[in-house]
Amino acid sequence: MKLQPVFNYPKAFRDPDSFVEYHGEMVPDPYQYLEDPDAEPTKEFVEAQNKITYPFLKSAPSREYIKATLTAMLNYPKFSVPFREGEFWYHYYNPGLRNQYIIRRTKSPDDPNEEAEVFLDPNALSEDGTISLSSLSFSKDGSICAYGISEAGSDWHVICFKNAVTGEELPDKLRKVKFSSADFNKEGTGVFYACYKDSKSGTSEGLRDQKLYFHRLGTSQDEDLVVMELPDNPEWIFSSHVSDDFRYLLAMPMKDCHHAQVYIADLTNWSPEKPFPVFQHVVKDFDHQYSYVANHGSRIIFRTNRDGAVNYKLATLDLDSGVWEDLIPHHSQDVLDFCQPLAGDKLVVCWLKNVQHFLQVFDATSGQLVYSFDDLPPCGTIQSFQCRHDETWFFFKQVTFTSPGTIFKGEVISSDEGQPAFPFEVYREINIPGVRSKDYEMTQVFYPSHDATKVPMFILSKRLPNNLKNGNQPTLLYGYGGFNHSLMPEFSITWIHFLSLFGGVVAIANIRGGGEYGRVWHEGGKRLKKMNTFKDFIAAAEYLIKENYTKPDKIVIQGASNGGLLVAACCNLRPDLFGASITRVGVLDMLRYHKFSIGHAWIDDYGSPEEDKEMFNYLMSYSPLHNLRKLPGGQEYPSILLMTADHDDRVLPFHSLKYIAEIQHLMGHQKRPLLIRVETRAGHGKGKPTGKVIEELTDIWCFVQITLALNVSKTMDF
Structure with a gap:
């Protein structure tokens, strides 16, 4: 043309x-x-x-x-990994072409084909499908759900509440919320959240004056308790987390997208009627990254890149003594991508090696390797891993460039020898009618950049009988290269559709600025x-x-x-x-x-x-x-x-x-x-x-x- x-x-x-x-x-x-x-x-x-x-x-x-x-191509059933809250098992679901994912639930996770009850359906909230779910959390016993809704793709959202037992929508609404979810206290009587309630900033201006609040259910948002504010640093934003045992509130103010200070408050003897406990300021600089993993009493486990751990490590902080110790040390080549606590004393660690995931399990006390998931298909991404710190079940989802996902179900089993086993099996295969993985092939190459740095790139194409290298292939070259974000081998209907329409190749370049090789790779761009x-x-x-x-x-x-x-x-x-x-x-x-x-x-x-x-x-x-x-x-x-x-x-x-x-x-x-x-x-x-x-x-x-x-x-x- x-x-x-x-x-x-x-x-x-x-x-x-x-x-x-x-x-x-x-x-x-x-x-x-x-x-x-x-x-x-x-x-x-x-x-x-x-x-x-x-x-x-x-x-x-x-x-x-x-x-x-x-x-x-988009008209196929899509499922998330199941997760348990109270007596129900929940999952995100789209039967095909619904504008937004639905949240459904069942009484048991054993049968993936069990008829599920619709719990939340954002499609019913707008005629054009532009209201979406932005966050989801539950009280400890699973009886109350807090969910965020966003309109027209905005980062602003409203946190709403629902009785998960009766299905009743509660009157509480938390507004002017951005970049925050809601974490329940142990009793389930309220949530910690961050918002710009008193801020004068609007949609376009720079955001200022975010504060960390506690909202007590059944009261007005105007009555919410200010848990933490930093008026001398109005542009900082809060990341917060209630520990798995509900003993601690971790408040982590951030001045950028990565580095945080860490404050910890002991909630053991606190109730909403009492003054909020004094925070312990355990990290006072912005030199490194910290994310909460788990805790055993006052021993807190963090994923962090402190002390030169450019590929991240797990480190423990003893709140009583203030002493930091390495639990799973930094690896010289592989990136510790994320970690989940499991079965009381186990840690599931997902590593990133040459832009591909692999899973291992470690002892949460000694840091010793317990198990490796060696039987997973190669060149995949662990898109989600669901488990609980005090239970033995686990589910996870692996995707590849050519597969929209396989969900696995597993259980931690103790053995007579004392060494636990981690058997897992396929729980659900997600398939697209007319799209077969065997019709496509993927190659990973390492090409030289201007300074001779070897940069990884995935090349995806249809499996053809003739030579792909004819100098004339339509080529989609995709990249990101920033904010420590890694471009992983993940399924994209966009890329499969390009190949189906035009043939050729899709190339995904893992350039510097991303997180594919840890802090050094990020800082190199x-x-x-x-x-x-x-x-x-x-x-x-x-x-x-x-x-x-x-x-x-x-x-x-x-x-x-x-x-x-x-x-x-x-x-x-x-x-x-x-x-x-x-x-x-x-x-x-x-x-x-x-x-x-x-x-x-x-x-x-x-x-x-x-x-x-x-x-x-x-x-x-x-x-x-x-x-x-x-x-x-x-x-x-x-x-x-x-x-x-x-x-x-x-x-x-x-x-x-x-x-x-x-x-x-x-x-x-x-x-x-x-x-x-x-x-x-x-x-x-x-x-x-x-x-x-x-x-x-x-x-x-x-x-x-x-x-x-x-x-x-x-x-x-x-």
Whole structure:
């Protein structure tokens, strides 16, 4: 299909008097007015852009087939791992195309086909499916449920309560909650939670003044007890946890997304009528990460990277003596990804080795290895592991690139020799009609980056009788590279659908900035080393070309949020290397990102332009918005589709709006399209209803088909 030679893009007003000063340098910001999502000029600009974008996307010759096959692929039963609360076993469930997952329950976990009772159905809360569940917790005896609901994809949610025995909805509602769930006290009479109840900050401004509260059921939220507040540090946010034995409340204020101080309060003799006990401040700096695992009396077990444990370890803190000791030491190569307490004195540890999970069990007192789950299929991800610290049952779910999941059920069994056994069996296989794992193959490669660092990458393709390396394969290259987040071998209907439509390959690059190899890998792609992230991704594309998989005009790159920053920066650095780019809810203005919503918590990863001249210059060197330019000699940027949403209150839509206004201003004459799709009643991505997911993915593949001039293989039979 030939591209339209010229697009008549809307002319956004450029304010010649809008500047921001950094270290004596005046930086033009002509579209700063677009930062207000509710202003009329912003609304008019969005409407004008959508009037160009949507007709273009609807013009794809195979649109109906793309949408029909995607809908068919998504129409399969989806199950989470079961978990026990009180006398019931709960699980998340979607029979196929429901907009939101349902929570169901049964009396027994033994029969996966037992008829289940619907406990919570968010689909009944809105006609368009845009109200979703955001959190779920239960009282100790399972009689009261606290659940969060979010509207239109917002990070803001309301915590509601339900009597799990009678099914009665309780009148309590906790509002202005963000980045917090609810933890019950031992008696089940109330919950600890964090919210911005007294904050003056709104949707767009930087979030301030979060406090930790206790809410007593049956009372007004206005009467809630302030458990902890830090008025001298209004931008810090609270992570809190009630210990498994309900003895302690752990409050962990964070100034970024990773590092926390730790306060611990003993709840043994406390009741809501009494003054709250004094917190013990056990970690007073922000140098390391801490997450609660379990406790045996006053001996608290943390997963942490303190004391040089760059791949994490389990360490214990004795609250009585204040002494820290290693329980499971740091491993020089494998990353300790997560840990769950089991059967009183066991710890299930999930390790990350070359971007693949494996499970082991350790003694919680001695730290000695007890058991290894050696019989699991290779190259998988443990997506969920459910157990209880004081019971012997366990369930876990393993997924791969080609399988949506196998749920296993197991039990800890004591033996006469004293060495426990951990037998497990398949509990449920999740299958998609018409999609067979054996029809696909996955290869993991390690390619050299600009500084000779070996970077892992997964290459997924259909199993073909002929050679895949013909230099002409349609290629989807995906990356993230930030915030210590690892891209694991997980099933994605998006990637399977791409291969079914276009053939070719899907490549997932595990670039620096992620957590695939622990703290060193993360820090190798953040702050003044952020350029490594982009160069790793560029090297991935160069590897695919060198190995004769593909060529530049057959490559589409895709990333979301921090991954949106990635693909936009790479388009600026190497516009010649890619045919198309999909930037979803991207962080694109690196001089202003930290002034809105939760952006200040990202400074640890990105740095702030205000902190010093060096950091300002570094951010200016790659900020996607500030590095757009008019390309010389008839060169063009790749075809670009930006995607954002009007209710995204994490990465606000102004990032994408400013970027599209500037690139259309500079390069609106090029033949390749420069488009933005602004979704309504949607947020950053979490809780998006199935109907909107189908429309969004259909639009993405239509954009890819048109801009890369791809033929669709109409061989799927559903």
